[in-house]
Amino acid sequence: MKELICITCPKGCHLKVDEANDYAVSGNACPRGAVYGRNELLHPVRVVTSTVRLEGGPTPRLNVKTDKPLPKDKMFECMALLDDVTATVPVHVGDVLLANICGTDVNIVAAKSVL
Amino acid sequence: MSYDVIVIGGGPAGLAAAVAAWDDGCRSICIVERDRELGGILNQCIHNGFGLHHFKEELTGPEYAERFVDLLKQTGVDVKIDAMVLTITPEKEVHIVSKAGGYEILQAKSVVLAMGCRERTRGAIAIPGARCAGIYTAGAAQRYLNIEGYMVGKRVVILGSGDIGLIMARRMTLEGAKVLACVEVLPYSGGLTRNIVQCLNDFDIPLYLSHTITDIQGKGRVERVVVSAVDEKRNPIPGTEMEFDCDTVLLSVGLIPENELSRSAGIEIDPRTQGPVVDEDFMTSIPGVFACGNVVHVHDLVDFVTAESQRAGKAAAAYCRSGSPTSETVLSMKNGDGVGYTVPQHIRLDDVEGSVPVFFRVRAISHDKKIVVRDDEGQIIASFPREHLAPGEMENIKLPRVLLERAHGGLTVSVE
Numbered sequence: 387m388k389e390l391i392c393i394t395c396p397k398g399c400h401l402k403v404d405e406a407n408d409y410a411v412s413g414n415a416c417p418r419g420a421v422y423g424r425n426e427l428l429h430p431v432r433v434v435t436s437t438v439r440l441e442g443g444p445t446p447r448l449n450v451k452t453d454k455p456l457p458k459d460k461m462f463e464c465m466a467l468l469d470d471v472t473a474t475v476p477v478h479v480g481d482v483l484l485a486n487i488c489g490t491d492v493n494i495v496a497a498k499s500v501l
Numbered sequence: 502m503s504y505d506v507i508v509i510g511g512g513p514a515g516l517a518a519a520v521a522a523w524d525d526g527c528r529s530i531c532i533v534e535r536d537r538e539l540g541g542i543l544n545q546c547i548h549n550g551f552g553l554h555h556f557k558e559e560l561t562g563p564e565y566a567e568r569f570v571d572l573l574k575q576t577g578v579d580v581k582i583d584a585m586v587l588t589i590t591p592e593k594e595v596h597i598v599s600k601a602g603g604y605e606i607l608q609a610k611s612v613v614l615a616m617g618c619r620e621r622t623r624g625a626i627a628i629p630g631a632r633c634a635g636i637y638t639a640g641a642a643q644r645y646l647n648i649e650g651y652m653v654g655k656r657v658v659i660l661g662s663g664d665i666g667l668i669m670a671r672r673m674t675l676e677g678a679k680v681l682a683c684v685e686v687l688p689y690s691g692g693l694t695r696n697i698v699q700c701l702n703d704f705d706i707p708l709y710l711s712h713t714i715t716d717i718q719g720k721g722r723v724e725r726v727v728v729s730a731v732d733e734k735r736n737p738i739p740g741t742e743m744e745f746d747c748d749t750v751l752l753s754v755g756l757i758p759e760n761e762l763s764r765s766a767g768i769e770i771d772p773r774t775q776g777p778v779v780d781e782d783f784m785t786s787i788p789g790v791f792a793c794g795n796v797v798h799v800h801d802l803v804d805f806v807t808a809e810s811q812r813a814g815k816a817a818a819a820y821c822r823s824g825s826p827t828s829e830t831v832l833s834m835k836n837g838d839g840v841g842y843t844v845p846q847h848i849r850l851d852d853v854e855g856s857v858p859v860f861f862r863v864r865a866i867s868h869d870k871k872i873v874v875r876d877d878e879g880q881i882i883a884s885f886p887r888e889h890l891a892p893g894e895m896e897n898i899k900l901p902r903v904l905l906e907r908a909h910g911g912l913t914v915s916v917e
Contacts, residue, residue: 391698395553398694433549435561447650449547449563465675498563
């Protein structure tokens, strides 16, 4: 039995995950907690948010995010990729700036519109 | 120039209040924002986790702001950006200075205060040591990094475990800095538990509870900090000193509602929240002046700011139509054992439709307790079981009108 704190939402449920019983989760207040608890032990993932260079905008940086959670051990690899990305105005929220990063189906997308 | 509703501040509170006032039928609204764009602090909060309550999905701060800016664009609300409000008079004259408009005086029928809050600084908590460069509030460092594109340091110690400090611990680490420690004077963190997990534990950043910075050393730039354990009275314990070689100290030691304008207008301020005293519709002590969001009390979640501000915006529109509410019964709200404050501070019973949400923070961490609301005769009006209570997490309860009608005198909220 492994004890975790769910990070899916700010409530922070105290989860118990039973490795011996097909990673059954208890202590979760919603279904997202059951998914998180199982994933966290089998293959933990995180959404990465950061910024990239922006040309033609009012500020020098554009904030971006992964459009899906990325395997946790690939976070720094993802950060290194962002060093070479430059976005140019106009940018719309959700625009894909870098596709299928780190050998996954995760994309880096703009998280703000700058028109 | 005059407007029905003038909203001071274009962050999440101001945006939600303006849109709600428009949706309620008000057609003469202006938002005054001092930054170069709308969105307020959300623009620099590039991490995700916003909007789970309101939008039922997980957004970054700028995405959350953009949703509301898009809604605002579909209205006829006027927006003044790069415009600073200098003062608000009790007669609801709003004095503004800006490059575009010079000095302007706008007359409002109703004002919504949505100025947000400000970080506590080194001066506010009197940390001893050298007055060298490299000491930032966490929010200032966040703006430098996320908006202006500057790293503020390479080896970082964070004082305080508020959410912004925790978020910055992760952010600085991802950008290549070494965060040596997060130091919290209290025996528990002031931040959300999820942020301890995903910002500190994910990156093996140690959290020293019941510790504080007792010296900052450095010529020109920070070179070293000394961290000591503290006793129950928060006094440093000699002999427990640890030294950290670092070039940067980030402070995440609390937020204070920004109420200079409220004070200048003569609005009554609650010393517990350091925000205006408000009723269930967030009207302040001056009829027609409303307040919402972090200017009233500091929130953990923007979703709750939005909900509160929608209520305030709607009430401001109603005030323009029909003037002051005229409730004969006013229930005062008091904080009892284990509760630090309540918002609202009083309820005008006759104006309540449905139920009144009441927000507060508890004073200590506890488990398996009840939040109990009693009237002045000690009669229990309502009771809410809670498995887990913590000062870092704002609590809220809903009091239905039918229960409020049974109360004799005021109401006291306590943890039992």
